[in-house]
Amino acid sequence: MSQVYDITLKIAYLYESPAAASHTLLRMLPRNLPEQQLLYGVVTTNPAPDYRLDAIDFFGNPTTEVSHEQRLSEIEFLFEGRVLRHGPAGGLDLSCALASLPREVAQIQSIAPDSPHHFLGASPRLPAEPEIAAFARSCVEPGMSALAAAEAVSLALHEAFDFDPEATEVTTTPIEAFRARRGVCQDISHVMITALRALGIPAGYVSGFLRTIPPKGQERLEGADAMHAWVRAWCGGETGWVEFDPTNAIRAGTDHVTVAVGRDYSDVAPAKGSLRSEGSHETTHQVDVVPI
């Protein structure tokens, strides 16, 4: 099973007082992966930048660095393109027991980008949180496989959380969202990553898209009108990385299109900017994922 999408992502900033000399790092171009291909597509900015450099970051995500020298009161970043997405492999749970995961991790003598070692312990936005760790332990049972444990945490978080775009902001910490049991995909994913790491399961953050209009007879998924986020968990040397969407209590599949992966949001933010502006600014995100 596979699916082709036409995708548009538009991020716009509106400044109260014109901002001088901005420098922005974009991660908006979907990745090429075994399960998905970028058929075509480009990232553009309006107005056109004075400098542009396309590159690949440590984790293999495409980046676009742009700078604008003139003062701007408005700036827009746009991705338009077509992506082919294959369904998940599925099949039996061949992952190792949760208890033997540390040994499996230790056997990976690598600091290459796909090594699980990057995805344990604290990362810039995700310190260890004893409360979340306790929650994680309450989700698992002795003898569980790593995959089953990750799945259990994903489902438990889906149960516990109310999807609520009003409750949190992009800077909300996972512990705040966890205590409120409210938030959006970013919050739930951050909490799940924190929980999995507390269990010794290497876990990372995936940013991407979700199809906007559901297939006939199916419900519309949460998170489809903005960029989406979900979680990847490393379930042992044999199974490798498995992706969970705790916001919708499903595995990532043909409905998901990956843009970037990292340890947490700070590694994958679609637009990281810096500008010297005095006043406030307004940001809008617009996403369209149309199945072809």
Next chain:
Amino acid sequence: MAPDMLSRLLAGYSPLTGVADELKRPDGSLRPVWEPLMRYLSEQSAETLARAFARGDQYLHDTGVYFRQYTGTGSTLRDWPLSHVPVVIGETEWAGLADGIAQRAELLERVMADLYGPGNLVRDGFLPADLVAQNPEWLRPVVNIRPRSGKFLHFLAFEIGRSPDGSWFVLGDRTQAPSGAGFSLENRMASSRVFHDLFPKANVERLAGFFRSFRDAMNGLRDDPEGRVAILTPGQHTDTYYEHAYIARYLGFSLLECEDLKVQDGKLSVRTINGPEPVSVLWRRLDSRFADPLELDETSALGTPGMVSALRAGAMDMVNCLGSGVLEARALMAFLPRICEHLMGAPLRLPNIATWWCGQPNERAYVLNNLERMMIGPAQSTKLPFDIDATTALGGKFRGTAHTSVAEWIEREGASLVGQEAVTLSTTPAMIDGKLVPRPMVVRVFAARTPEGWAVMPGGYARIGRSGDPTALAMQAGGSVADVWVMADQPVAPDTLRKTPAGPFLRRLPGLLPARAADNLYWLGRYVERAEGGVRVLRAYHLRLEEYGRRTVPLVDSLGQFLDNFGLDPEEPIPGALLGQFDAAVTCASKVRDRFSTDGWNALNDLSATAHDLATRVQHGDDAARAMGVLLRKTAGFSGLVHDNMFRFLGWRFLTLGRALERADQIAAVLAAFAGPEVPAGGFDAAVEIGDSVMTHRRRYTVETNRDTVIDLLALDRDNPRSMLFQLDRLREEETRLAGLAGMPQLGEASRHILRLQTALAVATPEETTTERLGELRAELAAISEALTAQYLS
């Protein structure tokens, strides 16, 4: 005679047994290398010695060497704690030590090249993957960057100590942005003054050659001869800012903050008053992760967006490359001995403190079985072993109450912990209450990469423990610092940095003025002048208050009202807002200390301190008037230093612009208030007095003060330094030069504004210069300030 004095000096000096001592051998005899210094000390009377020590302290005080100490509530500046007796090390022993340092520096270079390159050390089992992946200083965006020069490390420091068996070992590798080299220079300046008659003939290795090699090496890293070398500092609030400013002045490099830098078209440049200028080499004194909010710590307010990208593109070389902090983690030291055998094909010549990473079962067990002689702390910590806190266990006990059982802690969190041997340091003599006593010490030594290999500074920065306790713990509470003398057997040639002829780069340096520095100098000028203006009005006010008492006199009320309009509360003899202006001036100056003479800096601080001191005790009336006189004289002292002694660098011009503009504005305000049609009796005289032109007025006009004479003298007289037109002439002259240097083809915005106002004043008559017109002139001055800011200062 002399031998007796020497033995008397040394008689009371008794090191602990089982501890190495720098001065005495285990059998109690004096080490020969110390003999000249000890003999010299023994020959001085107590008074001579006290005077000698005071000479060193005075030098440090006069140069303004200070140390910012952080406490729970904030930070304070404290005096430089010099222990006057230097540490003496013989040149043969030093040569062996320097060999070990050079090997270690090269080893660290190779480890870094691997961690940011192929990652073979992890793949081949020499380093655990999680230790690297969990290291917050291992910066993923730097992975696969190859520095333009091919080398990651260029300037390193090593904290070393001496074991009881007499051998040296490393307590910590300082690879991030090591400080202390500049402070050791200052210690050297001070100790050469303390021992001014001994030092020249004492065969002490000079430090200047090391700095010259390093400076030349940095210049050599430039990709083209026009490129610049600069020092990047986090700014004046960092504890070692003094050193950054000092070393920048000493080496002749610009001192920049991230705000001064911008990345444009993938190249790094500095915002100067003439627009962006390329920077080719950065000596980074800022921790890596703060350097770029786009790719590194996104919360950093200190960084320059695009810095990593510029480094990746080879647009500059960095000393040291971003990410070098990864080598400072304590846990790395557990693996370096084996890595050295592997990468260098030889054992470590200079071992480090014995370290066990508790993430491995055998090592964990060893630590658990030897808790009594272990310091246990965070594996990723970059602190030195003696910088311990509540999360450190020593001798099986916790320093704080963070955990209950050490054994349980190690079992549970082993991978994040290391055990380090609780080492004993050597002792060195310190002079306390006229007696030599043994104190524990560590020495920071410095290594710089040069085209001929690693150069090791022949000397160092010694830290001396507060108590006699020879465990590393004694170093924790601070203590004092000392110079390190490497003594040659042969006489050494005196040397200074200055003897080499300046290359083309050094000669064109004055042209580089970062916009931020210019802005601070401009505002320094404005604040000092504004304060002076306030002081003059306050003096006029208090003189009249003294004369009339508290009776209601219109002029006194007007003066009070005038002060009030400027935010100076006449109810306070020395208003808080005035002190605020002095403080603001000092703050501006402190941000450009590398461009300031020591005398100018001291004069300004003295002025501010005096104002604060007077504010605590001065009364209304005559007392306050006299206090204002003191402040005016001190301001004149500062201005004199600036005017007569400061080289006419570009920076000086901005200081002058600030002063001229502020003074013109002050005069206009005074004239608007005291030379109008409805001025209270005595107002004209007050204006002339505030304008410091009483004598001139008397000589120049045969009549009593009246509106026309006052306006003529204070607004339109080209020869009166207290007149607006005089200040406009200054503005015009200085700005014209700036514009000329910038190669502006036609009049810029600032030039046009200044020319217009200058012309208007030149042709104006006193009658036309009404109160309303004075208001317009002030608005014009504000427009000039805005134009200057837009054109040069942002």
